[in-house]
Amino acid sequence: MSNPRTNIAALHAYTPGEQPQGAEARRVVKLNTNESPYPPSPRAVEVLREMSADALRRYPSPASRELCEAAAELHDLQADQVVATNGGDELLRLALTAYAAPSSDAAPSGRGGIGVTDPTYSLYPVLAATHGCSVTVVPRTEAFDLHEATAQRWNDAGCAVGFVVNPHAPSGKLLGFGRLAELARAFHGVLVVDEAYVDFAAHDALGLIRGADALPNVLILRSMSKGYGLAGLRLGYGLGSAQLIGVLHKARDSYNVDAVAQAVGGAALRDQAYARTVWQKVKDERARLAETLREMRFDIGDSHANFVLARVPADLGTTADKLYEALKAKGVLVRYFDAAGLSDRLRITVGTAEQNNRLIEEIAEAIAAPVAAGGDA
Amino acid sequence: MSNPRTNIAALHAYTPGEQPQGAEARRVVKLNTNESPYPPSPRAVEVLREMSADALRRYPSPASRELCEAAAELHDLQADQVVATNGGDELLRLALTAYAAPSSDAAPSGRGGIGVTDPTYSLYPVLAATHGCSVTVVPRTEAFDLHEATAQRWNDAGCAVGFVVNPHAPSGKLLGFGRLAELARAFHGVLVVDEAYVDFAAHDALGLIRGADALPNVLILRSMSKGYGLAGLRLGYGLGSAQLIGVLHKARDSYNVDAVAQAVGGAALRDQAYARTVWQKVKDERARLAETLREMRFDIGDSHANFVLARVPADLGTTADKLYEALKAKGVLVRYFDAAGLSDRLRITVGTAEQNNRLIEEIAEAIAAPVAAGGDA
Numbered sequence: 001m002s003n004p005r006t007n008i009a010a011l012h013a014y015t016p017g018e019q020p021q022g023a024e025a026r027r028v029v030k031l032n033t034n035e036s037p038y039p040p041s042p043r044a045v046e047v048l049r050e051m052s053a054d055a056l057r058r059y060p061s062p063a064s065r066e067l068c069e070a071a072a073e074l075h076d077l078q079a080d081q082v083v084a085t086n087g088g089d090e091l092l093r094l095a096l097t098a099y100a101a102p103s104s105d106a107a108p109s110g111r112g113g114i115g116v117t118d119p120t121y122s123l124y125p126v127l128a129a130t131h132g133c134s135v136t137v138v139p140r141t142e143a144f145d146l147h148e149a150t151a152q153r154w155n156d157a158g159c160a161v162g163f164v165v166n167p168h169a170p171s172g173k174l175l176g177f178g179r180l181a182e183l184a185r186a187f188h189g190v191l192v193v194d195e196a197y198v199d200f201a202a203h204d205a206l207g208l209i210r211g212a213d214a215l216p217n218v219l220i221l222r223s224m225s226k227g228y229g230l231a232g233l234r235l236g237y238g239l240g241s242a243q244l245i246g247v248l249h250k251a252r253d254s255y256n257v258d259a260v261a262q263a264v265g266g267a268a269l270r271d272q273a274y275a276r277t278v279w280q281k282v283k284d285e286r287a288r289l290a291e292t293l294r295e296m297r298f299d300i301g302d303s304h305a306n307f308v309l310a311r312v313p314a315d316l317g318t319t320a321d322k323l324y325e326a327l328k329a330k331g332v333l334v335r336y337f338d339a340a341g342l343s344d345r346l347r348i349t350v351g352t353a354e355q356n357n358r359l360i361e362e363i364a365e366a367i368a369a370p371v372a373a374g375g376d377a
Numbered sequence: 378m379s380n381p382r383t384n385i386a387a388l389h390a391y392t393p394g395e396q397p398q399g400a401e402a403r404r405v406v407k408l409n410t411n412e413s414p415y416p417p418s419p420r421a422v423e424v425l426r427e428m429s430a431d432a433l434r435r436y437p438s439p440a441s442r443e444l445c446e447a448a449a450e451l452h453d454l455q456a457d458q459v460v461a462t463n464g465g466d467e468l469l470r471l472a473l474t475a476y477a478a479p480s481s482d483a484a485p486s487g488r489g490g491i492g493v494t495d496p497t498y499s500l501y502p503v504l505a506a507t508h509g510c511s512v513t514v515v516p517r518t519e520a521f522d523l524h525e526a527t528a529q530r531w532n533d534a535g536c537a538v539g540f541v542v543n544p545h546a547p548s549g550k551l552l553g554f555g556r557l558a559e560l561a562r563a564f565h566g567v568l569v570v571d572e573a574y575v576d577f578a579a580h581d582a583l584g585l586i587r588g589a590d591a592l593p594n595v596l597i598l599r600s601m602s603k604g605y606g607l608a609g610l611r612l613g614y615g616l617g618s619a620q621l622i623g624v625l626h627k628a629r630d631s632y633n634v635d636a637v638a639q640a641v642g643g644a645a646l647r648d649q650a651y652a653r654t655v656w657q658k659v660k661d662e663r664a665r666l667a668e669t670l671r672e673m674r675f676d677i678g679d680s681h682a683n684f685v686l687a688r689v690p691a692d693l694g695t696t697a698d699k700l701y702e703a704l705k706a707k708g709v710l711v712r713y714f715d716a717a718g719l720s721d722r723l724r725i726t727v728g729t730a731e732q733n734n735r736l737i738e739e740i741a742e743a744i745a746a747p748v749a750a751g752g753d754a
Contacts, residue, residue: 002476002537002565002566002567002593002594002621003476004475004476004624005475005476005477005478008474008475008476008624008627008628009624011627011628013626013627013631014631016436016439016631016632019435019436019437019438019439021438021442021443025435030435033436035434035435035436036434038434039430039431039433039434040430040433040434044433045430045433048425048428048433048637049426051425053416053417053422053606054416055609056416056417056421056422056425056606056607056608056609056610056641057412057413057415057416057417057606057607057608057609058396058402058407058412058608058609059393059396059410059412059602059608059609060396060608060609060611061396061398062393062396065398066398086463086611086630086633086635087630087632089630089631089632090630093630097385097507098381098382098385099379099380099381099382099385100382101382102479102509123631130474130627130628132479160379188379189379190379216379217379225436229430229433229434230433230434231433231434231435231436231437231632232432232433232434232435232436232437232635232636232637233433233635233636233637234437234463234632234633234634234635244379247381247385247386249390250385250388250390250507251385251388251507253463253464253466253467253470254390254391254393254466254500255393255464255466255608255611256463256611257611258463258609258610258611258635258637258638259609259610260425260609260610260635260637260638261635261637264433
């Protein structure tokens, strides 16, 4: 009787990108997990420094009230259209908890599961496996566009929740607002638009949940990890109709966001001037990095995120996995996915100008001596 | 299709005790949610003040490695016997996620649910409702002891997880180690021993998971909220066999504990000298408070927690709910539960000597003039 549920026993947990700690963390150029290369707002750091011992001692606001008010004001919504979460990941989990039907089966199947596109953020299917529900996968096109039958296939499978990360990970591709609206209208379940990377994009999806035509089945995810340099704080939030958000409030843990994250995150959100400066710097560097890598014959699509997906051309004299290892040996971490359609590419976080220069130098060197590590030249 | 699961739609979310914020928080004497009346360790506060902006910027250690090592050293366990969580509440949820079987039913029933005693921490059944599994309730005796058939009834109902809060909430009663071991051996599921209040108790249950006779089905919960004055930080951890803890690591969110909680919580754990001083002060005040209230004819059992449960005698000229309201009107918050077996009692957190004196004065005044607020005298 004290065996875990079959879905948990069989679970392959999510594999985060390497997170070196301590001294090692200070040595490496870390371009593998899409953190901001810039520190958070000085105002946010000041709030951290000035936290009272009393704020640690007392329970925080259960519903993160002030933080939700700050987010609502920023996005021109009402506070009851916001739920704050322990990282964006908690919001994703809550969407499953509240809307997806677990099956008691070892191999979950059947209606009430989740729909995803492929490739996508690899946590979605892990959350489904943890919850014990089915996953319906609709491949993206070669250019990482949505398959035109995405909503129909999700509906046919009876999906209760659909996940679209936009800008897309790991390509950085941004779907047009109209295409997203069309998907949301056609899909019968809750559509989660995961905007973890939207701070670096040309437009967002907030129009879907505002005004007279607001769609009640759209849940927008925002993260403080990338655009606000607060990955260590674990803070995200969800935006949607008051009804949908009310359901997620019921499903969350009683005090899901700590007092530090509420205060520091709120200060960061209110310092939009600083945030916008950071976003512009990342976008400028993204353009320069992409251009330089293209000159080195890498194939790179338009990215609206704080990373680029670089395809290694077949005749470059190395492969994506070898290049990943060569860079790692030199202390430069990027992300390699051993998955269909991605195994010839590297996902590279946009760093500071200095970090990007270092990356480019190391790539140039690795390309110039592709078999140096092999020992059989 | 975009309706929530039936169990979520029907859910009555957990009601936290009142948490006044801002100026109101500074005015009231807050003896309603069992926070420590003392600030956290000065070393922990120092770690908070010295957090680098870089620690906020980067993702934290996914498995809270250093914190788990500190807890393992403190409790004479191995680091793989520890899982850190976003408050103890997350650990409770993870036990359900990993071991309890959700039913697709509107009114969950059937095997694989949870077992609780009654009364108990009111979050357990809320978590079960959120998960969508059944709850088997075995009443405690009038003296808040375990019913002798607890394990048998849980087994008969096919419970996958049993919850015992020890010291007991809301009575403060401590079960003997032998009684707990007997329950753990007789129960066929995972027994969660919720030791949120154990820092104020005469003994703990760690002997159940240490040494050659360690029981593989026991999960011990620890919280930093009460004994370490860190309720605002949301930090708890679970202790058990490496196998059981490994299952919970798989079920948790990828980065479930933020960098601040890991660093500050670790510093607090390592400052045992400070913690023990605080615990002793609380125990001394608990004895004094209980004695004084008994002199005022309240009925109070032995408490091993940082609160006392005070029964209002029938002939005192007031009732528990009226006394709760009268105290609240004077700015003293205590906890009243409108539930069978509890409606004639108040749960009062042990405060500082000054806070306890104020409480006692206000109670004396309310008893002296029980109908003052009624206006019909």
